[in-house]
Amino acid sequence: MNGVEGFMYPNEINLQWSVLIVLYPYITGLVAGAFILASLVRVFRVHAVAPTYRLALLTALAFLIVAPLPLQLHLGHPERSPEMYFTPHSTSAMAMFGYVYLWYLMAVLAFEIWLDYRKDIVLLSQSSTGWLKRLYSIMTLGSLNISPEALKIDDRVGWIVTVIGIPSAFLLHGYVGFIFGSIKANPWWSSPLMPVVFIFSAMTSGVAAVMLIYMAATKLRKLKIDIKCVDTIAMYLFYIFIIDFGLEMLDLIHRIYEADESFRSLNFMVHTRLYFSHIVVQILMGTITPIVLLAITQLVKLPEYVRKRIYVIVGCLVQVGIFAMRWNVVIGGQLFSKSFLGYTTYKMGLVTREGLAPAIIFAILPFVILYVLIKLLPPWEGGSHGAPDPASNPVH
Amino acid sequence: MSAFKNSGHLFRFALLFVIAFLAFLVLRNFVVPKSFGKLGHYRADAIGDMAAKPLHYAGHEACEACHSDVADMKKAGSHAHVNCEACHGPLANHAADPSITPVLPDTAVLCVRCHAASAAKPKNFPQVSAEDHSNGLPCQTCHKPHSPAITAGGAK
Amino acid sequence: MNLNRRHFLIMLPAAAIAWEHVLAGTPENSPNYNTADHWWGMLIDIPKCIGCGNCVRACAAENDVPDGHFRTWVERYHVTDYDMVNPQVISPDGGKEGFPVAEEDAGKYFFVPKLCNHCADSPCTQVCPVGATFVSPDGVVLIDQTYCLGCAYCVQACPYGCRYIHPEKKVVDKCTLCYHRITKGLTTACCENCPTGARQLADLKNPNDPIHEFLKTHHVQVLKPQMATGAKVFYNELDGSVR
Numbered sequence: 070m071n072g073v074e075g076f077m078y079p080n081e082i083n084l085q086w087s088v089l090i091v092l093y094p095y096i097t098g099l100v101a102g103a104f105i106l107a108s109l110v111r112v113f114r115v116h117a118v119a120p121t122y123r124l125a126l127l128t129a130l131a132f133l134i135v136a137p138l139p140l141q142l143h144l145g146h147p148e149r150s151p152e153m154y155f156t157p158h159s160t161s162a163m164a165m166f167g168y169v170y171l172w173y174l175m176a177v178l179a180f181e182i183w184l185d186y187r188k189d190i191v192l193l194s195q196s197s198t199g200w201l202k203r204l205y206s207i208m209t210l211g212s213l214n215i216s217p218e219a220l221k222i223d224d225r226v227g228w229i230v231t232v233i234g235i236p237s238a239f240l241l242h243g244y245v246g247f248i249f250g251s252i253k254a255n256p257w258w259s260s261p262l263m264p265v266v267f268i269f270s271a272m273t274s275g276v277a278a279v280m281l282i283y284m285a286a287t288k289l290r291k292l293k294i295d296i297k298c299v300d301t302i303a304m305y306l307f308y309i310f311i312i313d314f315g316l317e318m319l320d321l322i323h324r325i326y327e328a329d330e331s332f333r334s335l336n337f338m339v340h341t342r343l344y345f346s347h348i349v350v351q352i353l354m355g356t357i358t359p360i361v362l363l364a365i366t367q368l369v370k371l372p373e374y375v376r377k378r379i380y381v382i383v384g385c386l387v388q389v390g391i392f393a394m395r396w397n398v399v400i401g402g403q404l405f406s407k408s409f410l411g412y413t414t415y416k417m418g419l420v421t422r423e424g425l426a427p428a429i430i431f432a433i434l435p436f437v438i439l440y441v442l443i444k445l446l447p448p449w450e451g452g453s454h455g456a457p458d459p460a461s462n463p464v465h
Numbered sequence: 466m467s468a469f470k471n472s473g474h475l476f477r478f479a480l481l482f483v484i485a486f487l488a489f490l491v492l493r494n495f496v497v498p499k500s501f502g503k504l505g506h507y508r509a510d511a512i513g514d515m516a517a518k519p520l521h522y523a524g525h526e527a528c529e530a531c532h533s534d535v536a537d538m539k540k541a542g543s544h545a546h547v548n549c550e551a552c553h554g555p556l557a558n559h560a561a562d563p564s565i566t567p568v569l570p571d572t573a574v575l576c577v578r579c580h581a582a583s584a585a586k587p588k589n590f591p592q593v594s595a596e597d598h599s600n601g602l603p604c605q606t607c608h609k610p611h612s613p614a615i616t617a618g619g620a621k
Numbered sequence: 622m623n624l625n626r627r628h629f630l631i632m633l634p635a636a637a638i639a640w641e642h643v644l645a646g647t648p649e650n651s652p653n654y655n656t657a658d659h660w661w662g663m664l665i666d667i668p669k670c671i672g673c674g675n676c677v678r679a680c681a682a683e684n685d686v687p688d689g690h691f692r693t694w695v696e697r698y699h700v701t702d703y704d705m706v707n708p709q710v711i712s713p714d715g716g717k718e719g720f721p722v723a724e725e726d727a728g729k730y731f732f733v734p735k736l737c738n739h740c741a742d743s744p745c746t747q748v749c750p751v752g753a754t755f756v757s758p759d760g761v762v763l764i765d766q767t768y769c770l771g772c773a774y775c776v777q778a779c780p781y782g783c784r785y786i787h788p789e790k791k792v793v794d795k796c797t798l799c800y801h802r803i804t805k806g807l808t809t810a811c812c813e814n815c816p817t818g819a820r821q822l823a824d825l826k827n828p829n830d831p832i833h834e835f836l837k838t839h840h841v842q843v844l845k846p847q848m849a850t851g852a853k854v855f856y857n858e859l860d861g862s863v864r
Contacts, residue, residue, distance in 0.1 A: 076710040078735075078782030080478045083774035085786065145771015145791030152751040152768065158506050162751035163774050180478065187474065210481075212474035219471040226475060253848055255742060255781035324698045333706075366786055408864035410710055498768075507755035511765035512656070512727045518801035521683045522810050544816075551675055551767055551814040555682045578719050585697055585723035585730035586671045590817070 072236065075411025082413050084403045087423035089139035091399045092431055094245045095392050096136045099435075101242040102275010103129040104178070104234060111231040115424050119299040123448030124286070125279045126182050131439035133174055139431050140166075143423055160323065162248045173241045176232040183208070184227040186446050188215045198353075204445075242271045249398060256331035257402040262320050269313035274391035276306050281384035282439070284377070296373050300366075301371065301379050307363040310387070317394075334409035342404050342412055345398045355390015359383040497600065523560035524548050530565070535611055542612030543591075576604040654804045659759040660826040662853030663812070664835060665734055667860075668820035672697055672732040674719040676811035676820060681717070683799065683810035685858055690785040691715040692796040693736040693811055698862060701728030705862040733856070734820060736811070737762060737783040737796035738844060742849030745775040745784065746759055754793065760825070760853060761800050766792045780848045798822075825853070 073082055105127035109115040140200050141147040150167075157164035183190075194205035243264040249255075250263025281301045287294045324332060339347050350411050362383050400415050418424030466600055483504055501507040525548040529536040532549075551555055552570050559565045582592040593599075599606070636772040672695055680686060680693045696718030699709040713720065716732075723730055739762050746754050746762060753769035756762050769792035776793060787794040799809035803822065807813070812820045823832035832855070835841075842859035845853040856863075 076472070076712070079694045079712055079715045081782045081784040085776050143772070144784060147770065149768070151496070152770065154489070155497045156501060156506070156752050158749055159754045160747045161750045161774070163748065163772065166750070176481070183478065183827045195510055210474060210477040214471060216471060216473060222472050248774075252748070252778050254778055329529070407780060408710065410708070410864060476838075501752070503722065504758060505755055506752040506770055508752075508765050511763065511768070512757055514765070514767075515763050515797055515800045518803045520802065522813055524802070524807040524813055546818050547816040548813050551816050555679075578675070579671060581722060583720070583722045584725045585699075585720060585732070587668055590671050
């Protein structure tokens with residue numbers, strides 16, 4: 070009967086959380102990961118990745134703007150979502166969303182970007198014309214002070230914001246892991262490891278995404294990719310990924326060993342309905358392959374052009390793998406019955422409110438926004454934290 | 466002093482937050498329902514809303530108020546604890562306005578639901594296989610629904 | 622009807638007045654109801670359930686439950702021998718039209734009616750982000766459908782699968798223990814229409830409620846006790862194979 074195998078409670082047969090709910094943690098994951106890459110420069114003084122500093126911040130902002138949209142489309146009554154601001158329920162992890170999002174958007178990301186770009190904004194407000202001039206003038210908040218002393222204060226405050234931003238980024242994405250991990254009714258989700266796994270896979274996808282965007286943008290500008298920058302990113306990506314994989318393996322081994330009442334049902338699900346997305350896409354294609362490729366680049370001395378191609382492949386595989394991980398958590402958690410006696414199927418619509426079409430639109434939209442942001446606030450001039458503009462040495 | 470002069474822009478940024486926060490507080494006062502939080506983290510008036518929903522089943526006491534003769538007959542038989550609307554369907558509208566005549570249930574469907582023999586039903590529950598038992602005759606040929614036992618001497 | 626005309630004319634106004642009280646809308650009109658005096662639950666007597674599906678139909682009629690969704694439903698279990706981990710369970714359309722006839726077979730059959738357990742430590746109210754679902758002071762888990770966002774987090778958090786998203790209203794819906802009935806001294810629609818008395822409303826705060834004596838003299842269970850939800854629907858002779 071309509072894709073059901075075995076027995077499911079009658080109300081369980083249709084899935085509640087769709088591909089849009091898969092997309093949301095993926096997007097906030099990219100935000101958190103991109104910010105962590107930026108913090109590598111600002112707080113941990115890894116100057117090699119400085120060319121990506123501003124780009125990482127803009128990427129985080131572009132994705133953060135899109136993040137609430139899949140949630141709004143999923144809600145039965147999106148017009149009531151301000152209730153989360155007016156009467157948040159203190160026992161609900163989901164209630165945190167409104168405040169954590171707003172905090173991260175305004176007090177961390179927007180603030181840090183504004184502080185780093187303030188000099189450029191003031192100069193642009195003076196050099197541009199028309200409505201752009203008005204926009205930049207608004208963004209200066211009426212203050213045109215870009216004296217060295219003021220900029221030094223900006224730098225100091227920006228450092229503090231980044232330091233606060235790191236746990237804020239963990240909170241922004243970690244609470245999503247807790248939303249799933251705290252549900253005792255669902256054994257696929259319920260785990261104290263869930264927030265940690267979410268954070269590490271977020272860092273993996275975010276760092277890889279900024280690496281890809283940097284390489285693509287530099288290529289499009291017909292300039293030379295800073296290979297030391299990309300090598301360093303790849304190294305951090307490798308270590309973060311190993312931790313992420315280790316955590317997921319720990320969860321798996323623990324489940325298999327303890328074999329509690331849910332194990333047989335979940336095991337069957339992973340071997341049948343979830344086989345392709347979990348074993349093939351997430352584990353083989355999306356985790357083991359990129360880790361092996363990265364390991365090769367770390368251990369074997371390869372020529373630059375080979376490394377660059379490997380990084381691109383790895384970056385893409387990582388995106389697919391981490392998206393698959395979100396899919397397997399959200400969708401996988403709803404495919405089996407809480408009676409452990411049956412399974413259902415996910416029927417994803419195409420051009421429906423929660424179907425594939427809006428998911429694709431939400432996946433593309435951040436890049437459109439990023440393009441606008443890059444035009445508005447060019448990240449290439451370096452500011453006080455970026456490397457000198459590679460416009461001085463174009464690619465041959 | 467120069468530090469203050471050079472961090473003026475930071476105060477402007479902070480001011481944005483303050484203004485937004487104040488606006489939020491004002492808006493909250495208007496938007497949050499008045500009874501919210503009185504009994505717990507919910508709109509207390511919702512309890513009254515739930516209690517005010519319309520009835521579709523009248524409940525057997527309402528039926529017995531008028532139909533006491535049927536109630537008496539039923540009390541003595543094996544359907545004593547089967548309430549009126551379990552067979553007759555929801556009749557709150559009839560109880561409110563007796564001119565609304567209820568539709569008599571179809572025994573061919575009704576009786577079979579409970580009394581069709583099945584290995585799944587409790588062994589001590591009266592159940593028959595319809596074809597063997599009555600050869601397809603309607604149940605009320607021999608059984609009075611309000612007191613279904615067939616007394617000595619045969620059918621009614 | 623054997624009423625004579627005079628009898629009928631005397632009865633009618635009395636019945637009408639009585640009915641007015643029953644139909645009265647708000648608790649203000651049923652001033653006898655004080656939430657502090659009640660702590661609602663239900664008793665389900667498994668050996669008495671015959672799987673007729675009357676409760677499912679009655680609930681749907683009383684509460685306008687949309688097709689394909691269930692505030693209450695009945696499951697039929699078939700357990701052969703000692704393998705309690707693999708019962709065969711069916712619930713065709715929630716048991717709304719009863720069950721297909723079972724052929725005589727090895728093992729045992731029984732029916733398990735299910736509904737919201739109105740948990741005292743309910744995991745569903747814990748996760749609601751805005752306070753749209755809550756435990757009332759008299760122990761009934763209710764939903765404020767004017768406040769619910771339709772996020773379905775509570776649906777995920779319920780271990781018993783008793784919640785669903787209403788397809789038209791786009792908010793969450795579930796058994797309300799017929800709150801609009803029990804606050805007027807009536808019983809729930811499912812209990813009213815159960816022909817064998819397998820389902821009985823219970824007021825745990827009422828010392829005269831038969832459940833107290835029943836709990837002392839029978840072996841009862843709640844569903845998924847390991848979840849520590851404080852479930853208040855008690856099952857007499859619940860088999861260990863029940864999920």
